[in-house]
Amino acid sequence: MLPFDMRPDAVMQELMAYGQKLSHGMKNLMEVGEISSGVTPKTVVHQEDKLTLYRFQNPNKDAVTSKTPLLIVYALVNRPYMTDIQENRSTVRALMDAGQDVYLVDWGYPDRADRYLTLDDYINGYLDRCVDVICERHRIKKINILGICQGGTFSLCYSALHPDKVKNLVTMVTPVDFQTPDNMLSHWVQQVDADLVVDTLGNVPGEMLNWTFLNLKPYQLMGQKYLGLLDTLDDPDALKNFLRMEKWIFDSPDQAGEAFRQFIKDFYQQNKLLKGGLEIGEPVSLKAITMPVLNVFAEQDHLVPPDASRAMRGKLGTKDYTELSFPGGHIGIYVSGKAQKTVPPAIGKWLDERD
Amino acid sequence: MGTTNNWMDGWLESQQKYWNAWADMAQRGMKAPEAPKNPLADGLNQWWQALSPMTPPVGREVFDRLMDVSKGYFSLAEQFMGGAKQGGGMDAVNGWLDGMQKMWSDWSQAGAAFRPDAFFPQNQFKGLTTFWDLPMDTWNRLAANVMPMPGDFTQAFHPEGAHAVKDQVNKFLSIPAVGYTREAQEQYQILAQRQMDYMGAMQAYQGAFAKLGIETTKQFQQSLQERAKEAKPISSLRELYDQWVEMSEAAYADFVMTEEYQTLYGRLVNTLLAVKQQMARMVDQTLEAMHMPTHAEISTLQCRQQELRRDNLKLHKEIKALQSQLEALRKTLLQGGTDEEAEEEPKPKRAAAAKPAATKRTPAAKSK
Numbered sequence: 001m002l003p004f005d006m007r008p009d010a011v012m013q014e015l016m017a018y019g020q021k022l023s024h025g026m027k028n029l030m031e032v033g034e035i036s037s038g039v040t041p042k043t044v045v046h047q048e049d050k051l052t053l054y055r056f057q058n059p060n061k062d063a064v065t066s067k068t069p070l071l072i073v074y075a076l077v078n079r080p081y082m083t084d085i086q087e088n089r090s091t092v093r094a095l096m097d098a099g100q101d102v103y104l105v106d107w108g109y110p111d112r113a114d115r116y117l118t119l120d121d122y123i124n125g126y127l128d129r130c131v132d133v134i135c136e137r138h139r140i141k142k143i144n145i146l147g148i149c150q151g152g153t154f155s156l157c158y159s160a161l162h163p164d165k166v167k168n169l170v171t172m173v174t175p176v177d178f179q180t181p182d183n184m185l186s187h188w189v190q191q192v193d194a195d196l197v198v199d200t201l202g203n204v205p206g207e208m209l210n211w212t213f214l215n216l217k218p219y220q221l222m223g224q225k226y227l228g229l230l231d232t233l234d235d236p237d238a239l240k241n242f243l244r245m246e247k248w249i250f251d252s253p254d255q256a257g258e259a260f261r262q263f264i265k266d267f268y269q270q271n272k273l274l275k276g277g278l279e280i281g282e283p284v285s286l287k288a289i290t291m292p293v294l295n296v297f298a299e300q301d302h303l304v305p306p307d308a309s310r311a312m313r314g315k316l317g318t319k320d321y322t323e324l325s326f327p328g329g330h331i332g333i334y335v336s337g338k339a340q341k342t343v344p345p346a347i348g349k350w351l352d353e354r355d
Numbered sequence: 356m357g358t359t360n361n362w363m364d365g366w367l368e369s370q371q372k373y374w375n376a377w378a379d380m381a382q383r384g385m386k387a388p389e390a391p392k393n394p395l396a397d398g399l400n401q402w403w404q405a406l407s408p409m410t411p412p413v414g415r416e417v418f419d420r421l422m423d424v425s426k427g428y429f430s431l432a433e434q435f436m437g438g439a440k441q442g443g444g445m446d447a448v449n450g451w452l453d454g455m456q457k458m459w460s461d462w463s464q465a466g467a468a469f470r471p472d473a474f475f476p477q478n479q480f481k482g483l484t485t486f487w488d489l490p491m492d493t494w495n496r497l498a499a500n501v502m503p504m505p506g507d508f509t510q511a512f513h514p515e516g517a518h519a520v521k522d523q524v525n526k527f528l529s530i531p532a533v534g535y536t537r538e539a540q541e542q543y544q545i546l547a548q549r550q551m552d553y554m555g556a557m558q559a560y561q562g563a564f565a566k567l568g569i570e571t572t573k574q575f576q577q578s579l580q581e582r583a584k585e586a587k588p589i590s591s592l593r594e595l596y597d598q599w600v601e602m603s604e605a606a607y608a609d610f611v612m613t614e615e616y617q618t619l620y621g622r623l624v625n626t627l628l629a630v631k632q633q634m635a636r637m638v639d640q641t642l643e644a645m646h647m648p649t650h651a652e653i654s655t656l657q658c659r660q661q662e663l664r665r666d667n668l669k670l671h672k673e674i675k676a677l678q679s680q681l682e683a684l685r686k687t688l689l690q691g692g693t694d695e696e697a698e699e700e701p702k703p704k705r706a707a708a709a710k711p712a713a714t715k716r717t718p719a720a721k722s723k
Contacts, residue, residue, distance in 0.1 A: 003579035005588035014592050015432055022425065029414050144548035187612055191621025198630040219603045243414050247721045
């Protein structure tokens, strides 16, 4: 049997349909208008340099059932509005619906004046001051923290250095073992001279990270994905959703040089968080993490493989450790319909049980 | 908007005519006249060039990318249909894939830069390589981004040519600089040497991708044979494309997890940045000669400013803690309490970010 069953006239029809979709999609593109993101109302409660600390406004104040506020710590790469990208795809909103009082750290866009910001500045400086602000506002001594991706790694470090200020820790798609055999990013950077990168570029351009991430699956992410767009071009809402996601993917802040240097060398190249020897102002030991920990990871995560997160198990000082796996990818865990229905409610329930 | 609709309708109409004529000839069993190699893709390109200035900034990049992908997709259709016109069947498909494989092989042996359309200006796969060179395309964008000149200027060089005279160039660049301009000569020699290193790294990287192209084509061919055996033929162009992407992604994923790729990638990044670093050094020397602030000097100031800021924040925190202690002490004294009670108030904690991280380097140290 031949591997093809394609009649020329059918192919012609397929191409004609393609052309029509393209033409009609162009009309929708002309009328698409502004692409909004970050949809839940929020107020600024603290600002410092490029950093902004937000508190999300729950329209129904009685809906906040948790006594302890929850601080979301996002990664330095990409922007935190992924957690609140649109009305029906908002981890923030789903957490609020689960009774949480939600705060969010937005690291902003570092410029060249921020080139000498270190991980110590970020974790023991900025993050610690945000925690202090929240503690003062609520007249409490400890808060709950939810760290996402690199922000999860920061949260682990922070919790190890300041266990007296963290009541419960939730990590989402957070790498702990940076050298699992399936970690493509880690494999690539092993022979990259991080000192040369930072000494030469100062801050590391966001575009450099963008293209690195796209190269993880170049044929899908730069080719097939756009062909798939064709199927939704005639739906203005679907087109807007696609463009919103595109905006987020390519909205990558530059990385402060010194923080980037230490992250690549200590975490990716030397795996010090897991193996020991990490210093962020002071030595960081996972054994110092004694508060309850919920570790949420995505089973099809191509950026942070599940094993990179699961490595946390047995390495922490806490006796209250829980894992929650989600059958999806690194982004789907925030934006998919299934994730909206399962992940934030599960986090809310876990926190309530320890409130 | 009326103009836009006219363009769209015009393009659709031209596509309809083209395919109607083609179908008519096919039905009559006539031999189709010699046509342009990629009429659909070329038509699409012209249409987009005319229309793109009218598109709003929002989403333009997405549509640019969609058009690039579409051109490749149309080329795929044209190549495939070309095979079908010449008799169809597995022979035509194999001929098409063999041609593709030959292209990669020639490429790999020639050691040419990864520019299929430039290397084979008349080749039948023009446009189709959009599918293959995505990883290289991203690299070129990245290189352009970190260089002071627009675009990846190294694309203008021909590493295959440089390779032939590499030894002579290296000998020439090793000649000790002498005379009044000795230092400047040395800097240019270092720059030229680093450019040679980068071109060598780029050539090795591109060569590896050409081999990957051969491997992917083989795997694609095998996957088609397996589908034939399993009686699961490909029934649409989109299915063909998806199968191709799946095979390309799988072969790519295997390759980039090898030690070979890790070395190639590390070398490529490091040599590119070494060029950039030397350029920056030479620019600094020029600025210094003109009594203007250099990058290294500004970097030093930024470093010192950050250290001052850390000290400042540390002092703020300590003052706040002391004030708190003082207030507690005052209250205790007023209430006639004990020193121990006052001691219960928090003491100044470790100063946040009080010292630079262990890996931090001073700009002065690295600029020399």
